[in-house]
Structure formats: C-alpha cells, structure tokens
C-alpha cells in the first residue's frame with residue numbers, strides 16, 4: 001500500500017469489480033483508452049484476474065486501485081508492460097466525478113517514485129489520444145515529454161507516445177587535497193560495503209563502501225592518479241588508484257572483474273549522503289562494535305550476484321559484457 005496526502009494506492013483485487021466495471025464501461029474511457037469488451041460485472045472480474053493480478057505476478061508491477069482515505073475507489077493508475085522486453089508504460093483512468101482535482105497527478109507521481117525505487121527503469125512510456133488534453137497535461141506534470149504519434153495494434157485511433165527518461169545525476173568528487181577531481185554521471189550496478197582486510201587498509205577504516213560502476217561513467221578532470229598493484233582475494237591483480245600527494249584512494253580495478261568496470265570509493269564523492277550499500281560482504285573480517293543495518297543482506301565472504309543485484313542491474317551487466 002502506498003499512501004499520499006489524500007490517497008491510498010493498493011493492489012486491485014476481486015473486491016474491485018464495481019470500480020473496474022464503472023471505469024471500463026464509461027463512454028469517455030472507451031473513447032480515450034479503447035473498448036476492453038467489458039459488458040458485465042463478470043467480464044470485469046475476468047479482466048481483473050488477467051490484466052491486473054496475473055500481470056502483477058509476472059512483472060512485479062501493475063495497475064493499482066486509487067482510493068480516497070475514506071476508502072472510496074476513484075480510479076486506477078499504474079505501470080503495465082504491453083510486450084515482453086518493451087519499457088513499461090504508465091496508464092490511468094478515473095471515474096467521472098474524480099477527474100480533475102489533481103488526483104491523477106498525485107497518484108501517478110507516487111506510483112512512479114515507488115516503482116522506480118524498487119527497480120531502475122531507464123525509460124517509461126505513456127500512450128494517450130491526441131485529443132485527450134487532460135491526460136497530456138498530467139503527463140507533462142509528471143515529467144513526460146511528447147515523442148511521436150503512432151497507431152497501436154488493434155486500435156482504430158492514433159496515440160501520442162510520451163516518454164519519461166531517467167535523469168541521471170552528475171556527481172563530483174576527488175581526493176582530500178583537491179589535486180584530483182572527477183565527475184561521475186552514472187548509476188552503480190551495486191554498492192558493496194566490504195569488510196575484507198584489504199578494504200580496511202585501503203579505507204583505513206572498518207570497511208570500504210565501493211560503488212561498482214562502468215569505467216566510462218567516471219571522468220577525471222584534474223590531477224594525476226598513482227597506481228599501486230596488490231593481489232585481490234581472487235588471486236588476481238587488484239590496482240588501487242590514489243592521489244600521490246594526500247594518499248586518498250579513489251578507485252580500484254580488479255583484474256578478476258570483467259574489463260569495463262571500476263570500483264569507486266563512495267567516500268571520495270563530494271556528496272555521498274544518498275549512497276547506501278546493497279550488501280555487506282566479507283563479514284568474517286568484521287571489526288568489533290560495528291553496527292550494520294539488519295535489512296541489508298550480509299555475507300561472510302562473497303555472494304552470488306543473482307541474490308543481491310536488482311534485475312535491472314543484472315540485465316545491464318549482461319548487456320555490457322556482450323558489448324565488450
């Protein structure tokens with residue numbers, strides 16, 4: 001359940017037949033969204049099972065019911081996947097009395113935050129009729145931009161495609177003496193809190209927080225890095241890059257890891273308060289008295305990436321290796 005100022009957002013269940021029936025038999029919805037063939041409450045019941053519940057089970061997201069705090073259902077909003085491997089798209093429909101009033105924007109914004117927090121989509125689409133001014137306005141408020149007009153299969157009217165692109169934050173960082181400065185504009189595949197003895201030495205602390213990133217996303221602007229090569233836990237070389245003047249260790253390259261990756265030490269970012277480890281590893285070397293967030297997975301040594309990485313990161317990793 002997601003809660004906003006005025007709304008509850010929850011999964012659609014078989015108790016919501018009336019709401020779904022009302023929405024999909026409404027002439028305005030039929031005009032703008034299309035005829036889903038719902039003529040009776042029992043059609044609505046089947047639709048809930050196939051298009052909402054099964055969809056949720058298969059994708060981990062779906063359309064949700066939007067209710068007022070007095071639990072009156074006023075509409076539906078959520079992400080759907082039209083085809084396998086296509087980006088998800090945002091859909092919404094509200095019963096007549098609750099169109100306008102900002103309910104759709106309020107629900108849409110909360111759902112986008114929620115779904116993007118669970119997994120990172122690089123793009124989310126939305127389709128709307130060219131004449132649906134209200135819907136276009138909502139999409140604009142949610143940060144979508146108009147792309148092109150197309151005709152979807154099985155529909156006898158045009159749709160405008162909107163897209164919401166993930167804005168990747170540009171971050172800066174560097175060493176303590178500021179001789180070395182870098183820019184990082186990317187997203188880590190995973191963030192390790194590593195308690196191994198090597199990371200303790202390199203960070204001169206209890207553990208190192210290492211962001212596993214794509215090498216191309218890290219650009220050094222000033223200064224010259226020095227390299228020290230040691231042997232990683234895998235037995236293969238581990239290059240540590242650091243500032244020759246102040247000694248800050250900025251990043252590492254493990255020869256055991258496939259080539260286009262670098263481990264950036266999050267403490268060298270200028271602003272690191274939103275970096276959170278996805279996993280604690282090598283806890284067999286853990287220092288005494290170090291508290292760890294119990295909700296984060298913990299391993300005595302290393303782990304299998306399928307247990308920790310988001311499915312988005314797993315797909316991204318496989319794609320990067322193929323491109324190599």
Ligand SMILES: [Zn+2]
Nearest residue numbers: 175177243246
């Ligand atoms: Zn320095």
Ligand SMILES: [Zn+2]
Nearest residue numbers: 194195196199
């Ligand atoms: Zn380590």
